[in-house]
Amino acid sequence: MGISQVTEDPSLVRELMAGAGAALLEERRLLRPDELAALAAVPDRSVPALAALAHEVRLAWCGDTVEVEGILSAKTGGCPEDCHFCAQSSRFDTPVKATPFLDTDEVLAAARETAALGATEFCIVLAVRGPDERTLSRILELVPLITEETGLNVAVSSGILGPGQAQRLAEGGTHRYNHNLETARSHFPQIVTTHSWDERWETCQEVKAAGMELCCGVLLGMGESDPQRLELIGQLQELDPDEVPVNFLDPRPGTPLAIRRPVRPLDAIRWIALFRLGLPRTILRYAGGREITLGDLQTMGMTAGINALIVGNYLTTLGRAPQADLNMLADLRMPIGSLSAAI
Ligand code: SF4
Numbered sequence: 369m370g371i372s373q374v375t376e377d378p379s380l381v382r383e384l385m386a387g388a389g390a391a392l393l394e395e396r397r398l399l400r401p402d403e404l405a406a407l408a409a410v411p412d413r414s415v416p417a418l419a420a421l422a423h424e425v426r427l428a429w430c431g432d433t434v435e436v437e438g439i440l441s442a443k444t445g446g447c448p449e450d451c452h453f454c455a456q457s458s459r460f461d462t463p464v465k466a467t468p469f470l471d472t473d474e475v476l477a478a479a480r481e482t483a484a485l486g487a488t489e490f491c492i493v494l495a496v497r498g499p500d501e502r503t504l505s506r507i508l509e510l511v512p513l514i515t516e517e518t519g520l521n522v523a524v525s526s527g528i529l530g531p532g533q534a535q536r537l538a539e540g541g542t543h544r545y546n547h548n549l550e551t552a553r554s555h556f557p558q559i560v561t562t563h564s565w566d567e568r569w570e571t572c573q574e575v576k577a578a579g580m581e582l583c584c585g586v587l588l589g590m591g592e593s594d595p596q597r598l599e600l601i602g603q604l605q606e607l608d609p610d611e612v613p614v615n616f617l618d619p620r621p622g623t624p625l626a627i628r629r630p631v632r633p634l635d636a637i638r639w640i641a642l643f644r645l646g647l648p649r650t651i652l653r654y655a656g657g658r659e660i661t662l663g664d665l666q667t668m669g670m671t672a673g674i675n676a677l678i679v680g681n682y683l684t685t686l687g688r689a690p691q692a693d694l695n696m697l698a699d700l701r702m703p704i705g706s707l708s709a710a711i
Pocket residue numbers: 447448449450451454455456457494495496497527
């Protein structure tokens with residue numbers, strides 16, 4: 369079935385879902401591209417059923433634990449790259465101004481706040497193309513300090529890595545490295561011109577080869593087509609990251625994507641479910657843009673395949689209060705914990 373052929377026949381939709389359920393829950397195999405394409409085309413009224421299947425798959429493959437993470441923008445703005453969604457690019461006239469690397473005390477204070485929320489992971493994020501020697505040395509100073517002080521696993525996001533840098537980060541105690549593919553290879557040139565999708569892919573491979581966990585996120589709502597979203601799921605199946613943060617575009621003033629409209633809430637649920645069905649064993653994390661995209665459907669995402677959250681603020685946008693997320697998890701009776709330990 370082609371993706372544009374939305375089947376209106378309820379019995380055919382049930383058959384599609386049953387086939388996907390049997391593949392993922394009984395045969396324990398990944399879905400093929402044609403199976404995912406057929407599921408992507410179910411009508412809106414079947415999205416809750418698609419979400420329910422994705423939730424069942426998440427429980428069967430990942431357990432009921434939810435991983436909570438805090439992120440800190442340790443060096444904000446002034447980035448030379450031109451990612452069209454990003455308010456931190458120095459090429460666009462945005463309200464975000466460049467600030468230098470935060471002091472050690474500021475980073476440790478943020479890590480302590482994150483630990484106090486019951487989180488297990490803390491990610492230091494830097495707006496850079498890649499780390500120069502001075503930046504890498506600062507990161508390597510901070511990682512063991514944070515671990516000693518808070519017991520948190522430390523993740524780092526510092527762009528494209530040069531020769532030997534992944535190895536040094538791994539040896540320095542970095543638990544997970546974040547480097548997003550953002551979008552499908554075929555759509556990437558519309559979004560970024562200063563580096564290539566292949567450069568991102570190579571850094572992801574180096575992270576894995578160095579023995580760190582790979583966190584490789586996506587950003588939906590940048591004008592990509594449904595087939596391109598499916599292409600991205602296929603590329604992630606091949607890369608097999610430990611974690612995929614799912615971001616939705618929150619159009620930032622001054623960026624080339626400022627005039628785009630956010631993804632519709634039910635479409636966001638549809639694609640969360642599809643990413644879970646395509647990536648059954650991966651940590652799927654709620655990330656930026658979920659508040660403006662999902663509105664009242666935020667809780668539904670937690671029963672559509674999501675099993676991790678970024679709490680608090682994002683890099684340049686405000687998230688909702690961490691307590692609102694913790695209350696949501698308590699209401700859903702979803703335990704907070706470390707997924708690496710739970711699986
Ligand atoms: S997404 Fe990262 S690399 Fe791209 S402009 Fe923003 S900070 Fe720079």
